[in-house]
Amino acid sequence: MTVSLIAAQLFSGLTTAMFLFLIASGLSLVFGIMRVLNFAHGSFYMVGAYIAWQVVTWLHPTGGAFWIAALASGVGVAILGGVVERLLLRHLYGQEELYQLLFTYALVLILGDTAKFIWGTDQLSVQGPPVLSGGLHLLGTILPYYNLFIIVVGPAIAIGVGLMLSRSSAGRLLRAAAYDREMLGALGANVGLLYTGMFVASSFLAGLAGALITPIVSVVPGMDVEVIVQAFIVVVIGGLGSFWGTFWGAMIYGLTLSFGILVFPEFSLFSVYALMAVVLIVRPWGLFGRPIR
Amino acid sequence: MLEIQGLRKTFAGFVAVNDVSLTIEARQIVAVIGPNGAGKSTFFNLITGHLRPDTGRVVLDGHDVTGLPPHRICRLGMGRSFQLTNIFPRLTVLQNVQAGLLAHRGRGRDFWSRSETMFRDDAEALLQSIGLAAVADVIAGTLAYGNQKQLELGIALASDPRVLLLDEPTAGMSAGETHETISLLQRIAEERGLTLLFTEHDMAVVFRIAQKIAVLYQGRKLAEGPPAEVRVNPEVRRVYLGEHA
Amino acid sequence: MSMPITNSLARPAVPAIRRVPWTLLIFLLLAPLAWIGSRYSIFLVTEITIDALFAISLNLLLGTTGLVSFGHVAYFGVGAYVCGILMKTYGVSFAIAFPAAGLGAALAALVFGYFCVRLTKIYFAMLTLAFSQIIWAICFKWNAVTGGDQGIADVPFPDMQWMDSIPGISGLSANARFYLLALTLVAVAIAVIGMITRSPFGRMLTAIRDNRERAAFIGLNVRAYELAVFVVAGGFAGLSGALYGIFTRGVFPDYVFWPKSAEVMIMAILGGMGFFWGPAVGALVLVWLNQEITNYTEYWPFVLGTMLLVLLFALPGGVLGGLAGLYGTLRRRMGRRDA
Numbered sequence A: 001m002t003v004s005l006i007a008a009q010l011f012s013g014l015t016t017a018m019f020l021f022l023i024a025s026g027l028s029l030v031f032g033i034m035r036v037l038n039f040a041h042g043s044f045y046m047v048g049a050y051i052a053w054q055v056v057t058w059l060h061p062t063g064g065a066f067w068i069a070a071l072a073s074g075v076g077v078a079i080l081g082g083v084v085e086r087l088l089l090r091h092l093y094g095q096e097e098l099y100q101l102l103f104t105y106a107l108v109l110i111l112g113d114t115a116k117f118i119w120g121t122d123q124l125s126v127q128g129p130p131v132l133s134g135g136l137h138l139l140g141t142i143l144p145y146y147n148l149f150i151i152v153v154g155p156a157i158a159i160g161v162g163l164m165l166s167r168s169s170a171g172r173l174l175r176a177a178a179y180d181r182e183m184l185g186a187l188g189a190n191v192g193l194l195y196t197g198m199f200v201a202s203s204f205l206a207g208l209a210g211a212l213i214t215p216i217v218s219v220v221p222g223m224d225v226e227v228i229v230q231a232f233i234v235v236v237i238g239g240l241g242s243f244w245g246t247f248w249g250a251m252i253y254g255l256t257l258s259f260g261i262l263v264f265p266e267f268s269l270f271s272v273y274a275l276m277a278v279v280l281i282v283r284p285w286g287l288f289g290r291p292i293r
Numbered sequence B: 001m002l003e004i005q006g007l008r009k010t011f012a013g014f015v016a017v018n019d020v021s022l023t024i025e026a027r028q029i030v031a032v033i034g035p036n037g038a039g040k041s042t043f044f045n046l047i048t049g050h051l052r053p054d055t056g057r058v059v060l061d062g063h064d065v066t067g068l069p070p071h072r073i074c075r076l077g078m079g080r081s082f083q084l085t086n087i088f089p090r091l092t093v094l095q096n097v098q099a100g101l102l103a104h105r106g107r108g109r110d111f112w113s114r115s116e117t118m119f120r121d122d123a124e125a126l127l128q129s130i131g132l133a134a135v136a137d138v139i140a141g142t143l144a145y146g147n148q149k150q151l152e153l154g155i156a157l158a159s160d161p162r163v164l165l166l167d168e169p170t171a172g173m174s175a176g177e178t179h180e181t182i183s184l185l186q187r188i189a190e191e192r193g194l195t196l197l198f199t200e201h202d203m204a205v206v207f208r209i210a211q212k213i214a215v216l217y218q219g220r221k222l223a224e225g226p227p228a229e230v231r232v233n234p235e236v237r238r239v240y241l242g243e244h245a
Numbered sequence C: 001m002s003m004p005i006t007n008s009l010a011r012p013a014v015p016a017i018r019r020v021p022w023t024l025l026i027f028l029l030l031a032p033l034a035w036i037g038s039r040y041s042i043f044l045v046t047e048i049t050i051d052a053l054f055a056i057s058l059n060l061l062l063g064t065t066g067l068v069s070f071g072h073v074a075y076f077g078v079g080a081y082v083c084g085i086l087m088k089t090y091g092v093s094f095a096i097a098f099p100a101a102g103l104g105a106a107l108a109a110l111v112f113g114y115f116c117v118r119l120t121k122i123y124f125a126m127l128t129l130a131f132s133q134i135i136w137a138i139c140f141k142w143n144a145v146t147g148g149d150q151g152i153a154d155v156p157f158p159d160m161q162w163m164d165s166i167p168g169i170s171g172l173s174a175n176a177r178f179y180l181l182a183l184t185l186v187a188v189a190i191a192v193i194g195m196i197t198r199s200p201f202g203r204m205l206t207a208i209r210d211n212r213e214r215a216a217f218i219g220l221n222v223r224a225y226e227l228a229v230f231v232v233a234g235g236f237a238g239l240s241g242a243l244y245g246i247f248t249r250g251v252f253p254d255y256v257f258w259p260k261s262a263e264v265m266i267m268a269i270l271g272g273m274g275f276f277w278g279p280a281v282g283a284l285v286l287v288w289l290n291q292e293i294t295n296y297t298e299y300w301p302f303v304l305g306t307m308l309l310v311l312l313f314a315l316p317g318g319v320l321g322g323l324a325g326l327y328g329t330l331r332r333r334m335g336r337r338d339a
Helices: A003-034 A041-059 A066-087 A097-119 A145-167 A169-179 A181-187 A191-213 A223-238 A243-263 A268-282 B040-047 B070-075 B093-104 B120-129 B145-158 B175-192 B203-209 B227-232 B234-244 C022-030 C039-065 C073-088 C094-116 C121-141 C161-165 C174-198 C200-210 C212-216 C222-247 C258-271 C278-296 C300-314 C318-338
Strands: A135-138 A141-144 B002-011 B014-024 B029-033 B055-060 B078-081 B163-167 B195-199 B212-217 B220-225
Touching: A003 A041, A003 A141, A003 A145, A003 A191, A003 A223, A003 A243, A041 A066, A041 A097, A041 A191, A041 A223, A066 A191, A097 A223, A097 C121, A097 C258, A097 C300, A135 A145, A141 A145, A145 A191, A145 A243, A223 A243, A223 A268, A223 C121, A243 A268, A268 C094, A268 C121, B002 B040, B014 B029, B014 B040, B014 B055, B014 B212, B029 B040, B029 B203, B040 B055, B040 B163, B040 B195, B070 B078, B070 C212, B078 B145, B093 B120, B093 B145, B093 C200, B120 B145, B145 B163, B145 B175, B175 B203, B203 B227, B212 B227, B212 B234, B220 B227, B220 B234, B227 B234, C022 C174, C039 C174, C039 C200, C039 C222, C039 C258, C039 C278, C073 C094, C073 C121, C073 C222, C073 C258, C094 C121, C094 C222, C121 C258, C161 C174, C174 C200, C174 C222, C200 C212, C200 C222, C212 C222, C258 C278, C258 C300, C258 C318, C278 C300, C278 C318
Parallel strands: B014 B220, B029 B195, B029 B212, B078 B163, B163 B195
Antiparallel strands: A135 A141, B002 B014, B002 B055, B212 B220
C-alpha cells in the first residue's frame, strides 16, 4: 500500500462522507425532532438532482448556471417537502410508526415514478461549475477541486445548522420537542409551524445535496433507494437525531467503505451494514447520541 | 409478607426515593400517601421491578426480589395495577382476564390448544366477582373509565397474587365509583386473604380502609403507623395542611 | 357504549364464523384450478398462494404481536437461497431442501431476533432492516456460493413423478403439479399458523401487542415471547421463499432487497392486519392488480404508492377492515328496522 493509494482512498472516503452528511443531516433532524423516519428523504435528494439537471439544461445547455441550479433544487424540494408535510404527513403524527414508515415509502414509489415519467430512464449528467474544474496534486494523487469544495462545504453546513440549533430560540424549542411534544404544546409554542419549518429545512438540505452531487455521478432512477439506506446507516451509527453524531457517522461510514474496499473488497458493503447492526445492538442511541428517557 | 429495606433511587442527581423502609404483614392493608412528587410512583416501580433501586432490598415472602424483572416478581405472587389504566384495549373484557389466567397457569407456551374456551368458567367467575360479567364480550378499550379500572384489578387478580399493589385505584373516579371500588377492594381482599399496598390521594378512602399508613414526603418516609396515630402526627399535619388548607 | 343483552351463558363458546375450517375450504376451492385453469391463471394463483404465506407469516409479527419488522424479507431470502443452493448446486431433493429452508430461516431469525427483541419501536424496525441488508450484502457479494448479482438461475422443479400414482394427476403439466404441491404445502403452513394464532401462545402475543408493560405484569417474559414468534414467523417466511425460488426458477439478490420488505408489509396492511386472512387478501389484490396494471402501464410503483396513500388515510383497516365496517353498519340498520 503506497502513500498515494492511501491518500486517494482517504479523499474519496472524505468526499463520500461529506455528501452523505449533507443528505443524512436532514434525515437526522427530522427524526430527532419529529420522530419520523423519512424513507422519502432519498427521493427528495433524487428530485433535487433532476431539478438541477433541468435548470442547467434550460439556462445553459452548454454548461454553467450550476450555482443557480443548485439553489433552485434546494428551494424546489423545500417547497415540495412543505406541501407534503402540510397536506399529508401532519395527519399521521402520533400514529403508529408503521403508518408513518409506509407513508414515506408511498412517497418513494410515487416520486420515483414521477421522476421517470418526466425525465425518462436515461443517465443524465451535469457539468460542474467551471471555477472548480481541475484538481489539486496532493500526496501523489489528484484531488479534484470540486471534491475539495464538497469536503469543505459539508462541515460548513454542519457548523451552521449546529449553531442555529443550539443558539436560536427556535432551535431550543425544537430540541425540547424532541424530548416531549406535549410539553412543548403546553409552553404555547406553535408546534405545527415548527414541524413544517423543520421538514422544509430538511427537504432543502436533501434537494441541495442532490444538486451538488450531479457533477460527480450521473442522475438516474434508483439513486433514491440507493442513497436512503446509506443515509440510514449514517444516522444510526451517529445516533438518530444527534446532529454531530450524524457528522461523525458519515465520516465513519465514508472511511470504512473506502478503506474496506482495500482490505476486504468483497465485504466492504457487508461491513457497513454490520457496523450499523453492531451500533444498534450495543448503543441503540448511536455512538454520539444520548438515550432518550 | 413484604419487607422493604432502605430503598433509594436517584434520577440524574435528583433523589426520588430516599432510604425508605416498610414492613407489611400478611393480610394487612397499607396505604402510602404523600403530596404529588413525594415519590410514591417511583417507590411502587422499585418494588415491582420496573425500576432497579440504587440501594436497598425488597423481600417478598422470604424471596429477595430486588431488581428482578417484573414478570418474575409477578410470578412470585405480586400483582399490581397502574395509575394510568393499563389493560389490553383491543381484547375483549373476558380475554383480558383470560390472558392473565393463561399466563399465570403457565399455558403461554402452549402453541396448539384452542385458547378461546380455555379457563372460560374461571374467567367468567372472576368477572362476576368484580362486577363485569355483563360486559364480558365488549372490547375492553371501549369500556367506561371506571370499568376499565375494575378490569385492571381483574387482570391483576387473575395471577392469583398474595400481595396486590394498587397505584391510585380510584384516580379520576366519581364519588359513587370510588365508593363502589373501595367496597369491592375490601371484599376481595377479605375473600382472598390478600395483602394490599396502595397509594391514594383521597384521604377519606385512606382512613376508611387502611390499617397502616406510611407518609412519603420529598422521597423520605415522614411517618408510619396506624391511621389514628398518623392523623395526629404534627409533621404530617404540617405537610398536609400546608398543602391542602 | 351499548351493553350486550344476551346472558353470557347463552353465548356459544366459539363464534360460528371461527369454527369454519377456512383453510380447508379455500384449499378445496382453489385446487381444481390445476385441471380447469389456464396456464396464466395457474401461474398467477401460484404466486398469490406463495405470497399469501409470506404475508401471513409477517402478520404474526405485525398484526398479532405489534412488532414492526422492516426486514422480514431476510428470512424469505434465506429460505429461497438455502433451498435453491441445495437443489441446484448440491442436487438435494426438494423433500429435504424445503424443510431445510424453513429451518435455516428460523435459525437466522433466532440469531438476529435475539438482538432485535432487545429494542422497541423504530429501533427494532431499524435493526431488522440492518440485518436484512446484511443478508442482502452477503447474497450480493458471495459469488462462490450465492452467484453474486447473477443469483442462482435454473433452480430445478422438484421431482413430481410420484404424483402420477394419485388418480387424476397423471395428465397434468409440471406447472399445474407444482401449483398443487405449493398450494398443499402453503395450506398446511397457514393452518399451522392459524393454530398458533388461536393458541394460548397466540393470546399472549395479542396481549403483548396491546400492552407490553401490562403483559410483563401478568407474568410474561415479553422478550422471550417476542423472540419465539420472530423465529416462527421467520421459519414460515423461509418456507415461502423456498417455494418462490422454485416458482420463478431462480433466486436473485433482489429477493432479499429491502423494498421487498415494504411490499409484503403493504400486502398485510392492504388486506387488513387485524384479520388472520387479511394479508392473504392483500397478496391476492396486489399480485392480481400488478398483473393487470402492468399490461397497461409501466408505472406500477406509482399506482402502488397512490393506493398505499389511500389506504393509510381512508382505509387504515385494509380491505377486510372496510368490509367488516360495512357489514357492521348494515347489520345495525337491519337491526333497527327489525326493532
